[in-house]
Amino acid sequence: MEPIRGAVEALLFVAGEPLSVARMARILGVGEGVVREALAELAEACRAPGRGIELVEVAGGWQLVTRREYRRAVEELLQPRRQALSRAALETLAIVAYRQPVTRAEIEAIRGVQSEAGLRTLLERGLIREVGRKDAPGRPILYGTTPLFLQMFGLKDLSELPPPSAFVPPDAPSLDERGATPGTPPDGGTSTPGPGAS
Amino acid sequence: MAYTVRLDRFEGPLDLLLQLIERQEIDIHDIPIARITEQYLEHLEAMRRLDLEVTSEFVVLAAQLIEIKARMLLPPEPRAQEEEAAEEPDPREELVRRLLEYRRYKEAARYLSQLAEQHGGRYPRLAEAIEPLAGELSGLEGVTLEDLVRAFATVLAAARETPEVVVEPEEVTVAQQMDAILRLLAATAGPVTFRACFSGRATRLEVVVTFLALLELIRQGRVRVRQDRAFGEIVLYPAEGVRAEPAGGEERGGRRGAGAERESGGETGAAPAAEEAAPGGTPA
Numbered sequence: 001m002e003p004i005r006g007a008v009e010a011l012l013f014v015a016g017e018p019l020s021v022a023r024m025a026r027i028l029g030v031g032e033g034v035v036r037e038a039l040a041e042l043a044e045a046c047r048a049p050g051r052g053i054e055l056v057e058v059a060g061g062w063q064l065v066t067r068r069e070y071r072r073a074v075e076e077l078l079q080p081r082r083q084a085l086s087r088a089a090l091e092t093l094a095i096v097a098y099r100q101p102v103t104r105a106e107i108e109a110i111r112g113v114q115s116e117a118g119l120r121t122l123l124e125r126g127l128i129r130e131v132g133r134k135d136a137p138g139r140p141i142l143y144g145t146t147p148l149f150l151q152m153f154g155l156k157d158l159s160e161l162p163p164p165s166a167f168v169p170p171d172a173p174s175l176d177e178r179g180a181t182p183g184t185p186p187d188g189g190t191s192t193p194g195p196g197a198s
Numbered sequence: 199m200a201y202t203v204r205l206d207r208f209e210g211p212l213d214l215l216l217q218l219i220e221r222q223e224i225d226i227h228d229i230p231i232a233r234i235t236e237q238y239l240e241h242l243e244a245m246r247r248l249d250l251e252v253t254s255e256f257v258v259l260a261a262q263l264i265e266i267k268a269r270m271l272l273p274p275e276p277r278a279q280e281e282e283a284a285e286e287p288d289p290r291e292e293l294v295r296r297l298l299e300y301r302r303y304k305e306a307a308r309y310l311s312q313l314a315e316q317h318g319g320r321y322p323r324l325a326e327a328i329e330p331l332a333g334e335l336s337g338l339e340g341v342t343l344e345d346l347v348r349a350f351a352t353v354l355a356a357a358r359e360t361p362e363v364v365v366e367p368e369e370v371t372v373a374q375q376m377d378a379i380l381r382l383l384a385a386t387a388g389p390v391t392f393r394a395c396f397s398g399r400a401t402r403l404e405v406v407v408t409f410l411a412l413l414e415l416i417r418q419g420r421v422r423v424r425q426d427r428a429f430g431e432i433v434l435y436p437a438e439g440v441r442a443e444p445a446g447g448e449e450r451g452g453r454r455g456a457g458a459e460r461e462s463g464g465e466t467g468a469a470p471a472a473e474e475a476a477p478g479g480t481p482a
Contacts, residue, residue, distance in 0.1 A: 071319035113210030154317030
């Protein structure tokens with residue numbers, strides 16, 4: 001197990017991006033169970049006090065990231081090139097996440113405002129991408145989210161997003177869900193809504 | 199009567215309307231349309247006074263509100279036929295649907311920002327191409343591939359274009375140019391500048407071939423390259439213990455084999471100086 005654990009650590013370090021269990025198993029020529037075991041050990045080892053990195057499961061794979069408590073130092077080094085997303089961009093992103101594949105016109109119909117700038121920001125940040133063209137007049141571009149979107153929000157996959165019905169304020173009477181079915185999240189019925197706000 | 203409601207920044211007409219409704223704890227399914235329309239119009243007026251741009255979207259919604267208000271006042275149309283179908287639809291229905299849908303995504307956006315907040319502050323390794331740390335034989339000291347390419351581009355730009363009328367291509371081979379570079383190094387006591395290798399190379403073809411020859415010499419460890427300052431002049435010098443003399447044309451085969459070697463040398467030790475000078479370490 002030891003050598004496999006070391007190899008898994010080396011792969012994750014070099015990859016930088018999330019690596020799937022299947023891919024690591026293929027590279028190392030071992031079963032996926034073995035890789036999973038190595039990952040569990042590695043995660044455990046990272047939890048030791050004084051370690052600077054942790055192992056997270058995001059975007060369909062595993063990734064080594066710096067621990068939150070060292071955020072300040074890391075950001076001092078990286079000089080975060082990115083600022084927080086504006087509310088307009090976040091709204092646009094939320095719509096793309098739930099309604100993908102979705103066109104700009106569809107987004108604008110929901111938001112009631114021009115969303116070109118928001119879309120451009122999201123494209124530049126690599127959070128969404130063009131996924132095709134809609135079979136409609138003008139063949140408008142369809143947008144969807146990227147693996148980077150999952151990484152940024154710490155999601156394993158889209159199904160981890162709470163269903164849209166989770167976003168009805170508690171005081172509001174439950175309404176007919178017309179036109180609010182999620183685009184992609186193959187929601188297995190009831191995924192746990194909402195994050196436990198830490 | 200000026201009825202004012204303090205609002206957060208709003209993201210457009212729907213957001214403005216939604217906030218007006220939420221602030222007053224109005225049941226969204228039973229909007230007092232006259233009152234809300236009035237307040238909405240007041241806000242547009244306030245925006246104008248503040249020199250905020252009232253985009254057409256705001257105006258369109260205003261028109262829709264006024265239209266709904268008018269339809270609410272009109273008596274229901276007398277039915278031509280006995281269409282005892284559904285009762286007259288509420289003129290507000292479509293608006294309510296839109297508001298509810300928008301509100302759902304507004305909440306989802308808020309949730310996403312919470313998620314980002316929770317997950318934030320964790321950074322993966324920078325997604326840059328990893329260059330294996332230079333082996334001893336890389337022969338590139340403080341010189342990155344970019345530096346070489348930049349220097350090459352400069353030289354290439356200076357090379358005169360091959361005239362359109364090509365009678366017969368000049369015979370310049372990589373092997374020949376390798377020899378020429380080695381001869382140059384042998385003839386010069388000190389190091390030779392990158393630029394000097396190309397002096398007298400008139401055509402683009404010659405420049406390109408010479409560059410390939412240089413890369414090949416570096417790969418074979420027969421020439422070393424050094425750059426002392428970022429964007430400084432790149433200099434060449436013979437590798438230690440290498441006979442700096444032409445080895446005839448037998449090098450041609452040298453390009454084969456060893457295919458697994460990477461053409462890109464990493465940097466030796468030093469951090470990428472040309473990039474931002476990152477602070478060496480973080481104070482404890």
